[in-house]
Amino acid sequence: MPAPSPVDLILPGAADVRAAAAGWLSGLAGERRLSPNTVEAYRRDLRQFLAHLARTGTNPDIPALIRLKPRDLRGFMAARRQEGVCGRSLTRALAALRSFARYLDREGHGTVAALSAIRSPKIERGLPRPLPIAAAVAMTSSDIRAGEDRPPWVLARDAAVLALLYGAGLRISEALGLRRRDAPVEGIDVVTVLGKGAKTRSVPVIVPVQAAVAEYLRVCPYGLAPEGPLFVGARGGTLSPRIVQLAVASLRGALGLPESATPHALRHSFATHLLARQGDLRAIQELLGHASLATTQLYTKVDAARLLSAFAAAHPRARAS
Template identity: 50%
Template sequence: MPNTAFTVDAFLQNQLAAWERELGVVRRLSPLTIQSYGRDVGQFLDFLSGHAGGKVKLETLKDLRAADIRAFMASRREDDVTSRSLARSLSAIKSFFAFLEREGVMATEAFNAVRTPKIGRSLPKALTVIEAKRTIATTAELEEQPWVAARDMAVLSLCYGAGLRVSEALALTRADLDAETLRVTGKGGKTRMVPLIAAARRAIDTYLGICPFALDPGQPIFRGVKGGVLSPRLIQMRVVQLRGALGLPPSATPHALRHSFATHLLGKGGDLRAIQELLGHASLSTTQIYTAVDTDRLLESYHKAHPRA
């Protein structure tokens, strides 16, 4: 919950707490997402407090005008906040006001007159097949402890071979690996089944065979050097090392391996709906961005290879 003790009254403090509980229990958002939403709403309430010259009350929100929202967005622009971050902030603020309306506390039309900032579409930056394979294979050369090297190779193999987010890979348990397909818990607590290719299965089996810690069936299998659950930050740092060793661009990240999984599948004729299911995207429009990536690669190859291009 944002630290708004000095900017809102006790009633709104309680409403903020109830809204955040709903985000976690009903919408099943991750703690980090809830924290981010709360921070965005807290910034808006801080801004209103400055305008009101005191604590924000329910009456303050009832008197909210579109001009107030635009003034807040303008102030954020002056702080060099990007359109994407501003759009996220506006979405969080709307979510809080929608909660107040559902609870019968208040309603406002102010947001109807405010446009969401336009966000330029940025295409996922996938690695080539050779770069993706080298990224995984080179891991062993950068790590002296064989079990740590095997661990990191297994995680990166899951990102590229199964299209997993790093957080999804690090949450896997032995129970999730029992079948030929992986049981993956993604965003919003949604579960999906993902085929596990032989190379990724071998990487996991190699790690499990030499991991020095006892692993309970219901606990995450990937562990840090002290036996605790592995932090995503360590995998990100490993890929930074690999970028330096292989001369890869800054866009080469663990998540870029997930992008590569989708792009390479699509390039080989994979069905867009199937790729949507494998990635765990709620909307097909999210997956469709990979068609643009594949088209760009096709045009790039054409211009490089065609004698009249």
């Protein structure tokens, strides 16, 4: 008997569902080029749904999925709500189930009609939480961590990565995805990054960021291959995002910053600080690689919230009330 695949070991349900799920997940990673994190989240959502069906007495095979009623899906959503799952996660779970249902339909198994009767839950979008300018600038300097028992080149590396997040508005995955040949050093004021959905965009790189990257390259003890990663770990391999997150945690302690001061908060700070200096919203959208202007417009609300806060703190009538 052949050894079971990883999907067989993880997903509940009948063999036909597990086989279909294997093909679906493979397509997400290969043809649609979704990130490994997204594929894993979709796999987890499908597993939770199949487990819910099994608990409620439905044998989760493909014919049972085709026969699902809207109440079956609403029951799953309600059960997840009771477990404390937020609206954003429930929306993603529905997206995963719809994606799997489309795969079943394309493969000739039939249509899961019940999904068309289910609306995605409303999501209350929280405002981005940018850092003050002084704190954001301090996080991009290696001087703050000079007392740590870390090699100087590691501190320079972390500073260069964080400088790209704040100075160019990159996502952490975009910064760590840069190749050595793409290093934005002196004379190279634009870098091309691979963003979400495998979309590329060109981002200008200011002189202080170029200097931070150049300093890292100057002290890095490894010979970096042109096609290899720009940022490497302690042993010369690809740098993990977790290492950058730990560096930011150390900086939070040194600077007395809240838990919301994450690597991604530096990207938020980039957009908010540009907007506060009359940056054009469309240009900021392009710099960030947002597919929708509505996502970028969240930063206008951050600025408005700060104005209201300042008004409430300073206006005589506001203080009197």
